[in-house]
Amino acid sequence: MLPLLPLESGPVLPGLVAHMQIPKGRAVRAVERAEKQMVGLLLPKRQLRALPPPPDSEDAAEIVYAAEDLHQRGVSAKILKKILLPDGTMSLLVHGVSRFEVGMLVQSEPFLTAQVSYFEDLNARDPEVEALARQVLMQVKQLSENNPFFTDELKLALINAPSHGALADMVAFSLNLRGPDAQGYIETVDVKERLLKILVFLKKEQDVSKLQKKLADEVESRVAKFQREYFLKEQLKTIKRELGMEEDDKSREKRTLEERLAKANLPEHARKVADEELHRLSTIPETSPEFNLTRNYLDWIxxxxxxxxxxxxxxxxxxxxxxxxxxxxxxxxxxxxxxxxAVRKLKPGYEGSILLLVGPPGVGKTSLGKSVAESLGREFFRFSLGGMRDEAEIKGHRRTYVGAMPGKILQGLKRVGTNNPVILLDEVDKLGASYQGDPASALLEVLDPEQNHGFLDHYLDIQFDLSKVLFIATANTLQTIPPALMDRMEVIELPGYTEEDKVEIARRYLLPRQRKANGIEGHAVEIPDETLRVLIRSYTREAGVRNLEREIANLARKAIKEILTSKGRTKVHVTRRTLEKYAGVPRFRFGEVETQDLVGVTTGLAWTEVGGELL
Incomplete structure (x- = not known):
């Protein structure tokens, strides 16, 4: 009779000494009461269930198992040494003795005990067994070249094995079999069959070892190539440095920045800051985050x-x-x-007021700013202030913040490449304010001729002269502009266009532009002044001409479609009568009084932003 223990690690085979750990509970009780220190080791059929320990306990989990959870064939072993660990588990040093098969179950509590029958090796003296044993030794010798588990001591032990069955067991133990392969090998009593299985396992291991060696060689060759290139490049750099032929990346970058700063012709106060930052850059390691921050700062300067x-x-x-x-x-x-x-011509250094163009949408405020830049021959930069809520958009972020950069003013100057461009501040009446600051207050310094000669951006932290910049602001209304900001600008009001102006603009500018935009050659689409006047009165109601241009574009597209879908037609002439066919039903009434007199209702006149209107 033998107490039965589950073996969750690799198998223990006859004639071999192995270390194993057994779980807390009935397995430990079986070892403590084992007669003659003999136990039966069986591999489990499945993962054994573990009972978790109490929440405050440091003990290991108890493994629960029954006879039906274990295989029927295993290996008996003699306990050479046992140590009870603090967590309730036990560490054993055992010596495998013989294969056995479980017979009748004697008891299941407090631990499993069963009657067992032992097996002897079969066909141990078969002539083919000797040949198979030699083949196994040859395979082990070849495998030892790549596999570190097959050491010289193991090969010597295999040569001196007392029997061919012991030889097979030693090789199987070295291969560290698991799962079905391990159980199948334990159940094999015939020595010839065991050796054949060992040869199959060795062949698989040899294939894996060859693949592993191939991958290791590829990795090693790549690493060796990279290392060789690295050492050669470092040697080449050292030789060139000694000969004064080349400098390292850091020195080259510093020299490039020095040359760029010299070409920038910095004023004295900016030159002093740049020199301090250059000296600081030379002391910072390239791997430090401060190196990139300082380099970017100098690049902006x-x-x-x-x-x-x-x-x-x-x-x-x-x-x-x-x-x-x-x-x-x-x-x-x-x-x-x-x-x-004209004043600028007589006095080039004239620091007059900043222009503020005020008018309804579509009257040409933005394009007027472009025309001023074109007439002066200056660069032009526009950015919209609509919805801006952060003063850092104007004056930049401080360098202590991650991703800090200068404000829009300095970004625009860098983009145009001159210090006297025309900068258009669009939609100045739509500035916002939030907890991040008030951009309108930040603009006070920018637009004040008494202050902007020393404009201080938070990122650059060096005074920059903006007095040569011509600022033009645009707005739709004066109501939302702060008084302090409006006080720094000269207001020029752009009234809405009259009907005659719109007809002239449509004929001179809008119609030719839409012909070109839609690929219309020559005068394939004609819209006379009379039709344009109806289009203005009945389809648009605005001070500018944006909607008028949209309506003309709509007419052009429909006319093109009609030309392409009608055979033999090469021209479309849009008249008052055909206008509704292309433009749809009129949207507005113009100059019409009531057809019948109504009690309590009179006709009146009103003024609106888009012109006069009948009431």
């Missing part, structure tokens, strides 16, 4: 146009031609801009 400016074209006749070419009407506005340029 070198990229700004400190002394680079464009030459103004102060020819008033040219300015008049440019304004007339892009804008029709608004004579008072044009005259005011020409007066502004």
């Amino acid at each position: 070198a990229a700004l146009p400190w002394s680079k400016q464009s030459t103004d074209n102060l020819d008033l006749k040219n300015a008049r031609r440019v304004l007339d070419r892009h804008h029709f009407g608004i004579e008072k506005v044009k005259e005011r801009i020409l007066e502004f340029l």
Whole structure:
């Protein structure tokens, strides 16, 4: 009779000494009461169930098992040494004795005990067994070249094995069999069959070892190649450095920044800061995050146009031609801009007020700013202030923040490359304010001629002269502009266009533009002034001409479709009668009084932003 223990690790085979750990509970009780220190070791059929210990306990989980959870064939072993561990488990050193098969179950509590029958090796003296044993030794010898488990001591032990069955068991133990392979090998009593199984296992192990060696060789060759290239490059760098032929990346980058800073012609106060940062850069390791931050800061200093400016074209006749070419009407506005340029011609350093163009949408405020830049021959930069809530958009972020960068003003100067561009501050009446700051207050310094010669961006933290920049702001209304900000600008109102102005603009600018945009050649689509006037009165109601251009684009597209779908038709002439066919039902009534007199109702006139209206 033998007490039965579950063996959750690799198998213990006859004639071999192995270390094993048994779980807390009935397995430990079986070892403590084992007669002659003999136990039966069986592999489980499935994963055994574990009972978790109490929450505050440091004991290991108790493994629950029954006879039906274990295989019927196993190996008996003699306990050489046992140690009870603090968590309730036990560490054993055992010596495998013989294969056995479980017979009748004697008891299941407090531990499993059963009657067993032992097996002897079969066909141990078969002539083929000797040949198989030699083949196994040959395979082990080949495998030992790649597999570290097959040491010289193991090969010597295999040669001196007392029997061929013991030889097979020693090799199987070294292969560390698991699961069905391990159980199948334990159940094999015939020595010849055991050796054949060992040869199959060795062949699989040899294939895996060859693949492992191939992968290891590939990795090693790549590493060796990289290391060789690295050492050669370092040697080449050292040789060139000694000969004064080349410098390292850090020195080359520092030298490039020095050259760029020298070309930037920095003022004295900026030159001093740049020199301090350059010295700091040379002391920072390339792997430090501060290195990239300092390098980016110096890159911004070198990229700004400190002394680079464009030459103004102060020819008033040219300015008049440019304004007339892009804008029709608004004579008072044009005259005011020409007066502004005339003063600049007589006094180039004139630091007059900043222009604020106020008018309804679509009257040409933004395009007027572009025309001013074109007439002066200056670069043009526009950015919208609509919805802006963070003052850092104007004055930049401080360098202590991750991802910090200068504000829009300095970004625009870097983009245009000159320090005297025309900067258009669009939609200044739509500035917002939040807990992040008030951008309108940040603009006070930018737009004040008494202060902007020393504009201080939070990121750069160096005074930059904005007095040469021509600022033009645009707005739809004056009601939402803070008084302090409006006080720094000269307001130029752009009234809405009259009906005659719109007809002229449509004929001169909008219709030719839509012909070109839609690929219309020549005069394939004709819209006479009479039709344009009806289009303005009955389909649009605005101070500008944006919706008028949309309606003209709609007519052009429908006319093109009609030309392409009608055979032999090459031209479309849109008249008053055919207008409704292309543009749809009129949206507005114009100049119509009530057809019948109504009690308590009179006819009146009203003024709106889009023109006069009958009431």
